[in-house]
């Protein structure tokens with residue numbers, strides 16, 4: 045892959061790192077406004093992988109995830125009923141992992157408060173977590189028996205063939221060098237070890253309908269934008285056999301529909317999400333309550349419609365987010 049930092053200043057004509065297509069990343073969704081800056085999502089014309097432009101450099105990435113700017117910052121909890129639902133979702137993740145692997149060593153990359161790893165450790169897994177955000181990691185420090193480390197995969201040199209399972213729960217799309225990360229995962233996974241990669245699906249129905257207002261697009265934090273086909277191709281290039289790609293996620297897909305629908309209605313983007321996380325700022329009170337009032341009135345229709353839409357998307361293999369399960373191939 046050529047230097048990506050050059051795209052900070054200009055749309056460089058370059059080969060696609062995944063399929064090798066020349067002059068890729070020239071067209072896509074343009075002019076997405078976030079915090080006063082404008083971003084484009086440009087797609088490879090051949091393999092359809094998307095890339096955010098401008099592309100964040102390494103220094104900026106590390107700064108953002110340890111600052112209050114990042115809206116997915118895990119240090120604030122949701123309201124308590126929402127937290128209960130989140131526990132259910134984490135249990136679902138545990139069950140899906142255990143479908144493919146018996147207990148052993150697990151590494152969760154971008155582990156946040158390590159709530160998922162705490163569940164795994166309670167089931168006898170030897171859990172290790174990597175997290176860039178120190179504030180978040182400190183909250184997970186109380187979790188007994190979990191080896192928590194600050195940093196990314198490039199900061200820690202794990203031994204070869206060490207883990208039975210490695211998971212990326214909605215973290216992989218934030219990586220600057222995904223192919224390198226997968227090859228490093230292959231190095232530190234045992235033979236036959238399991239890799240789980242959950243990412244938004246840029247070719248989903250909700251993504252195609254909502255365009256630049258799609259909730260899961262999230263520039264500038266999401267650097268690459270994947271789909272079922274190109275994620276499979278990437279995993280296979282890095283030495284994995286993809287055993288399944290799941291398109292049905294109750295954790296992410298109905299909410300992606302609902303929030304994208306509100307964004308399309310013209311409300312301030314992701315206002316409802318920010319309100320749920322108690323993180324609304326820069327909106328006049330009257331405006332906020334009026335917007336929320338209309339959203340709650342729309343809810344009896346919008347919520348079931350989002351659920352049904354997610355089921356249809358999943359049945360058509362076009363889910364809003366996808367979860368790939370892949371096994372390390374014999375060398």
Ligand SMILES: [Zn+2]
Nearest residue numbers: 060063088091
């Ligand atoms: Zn390509």
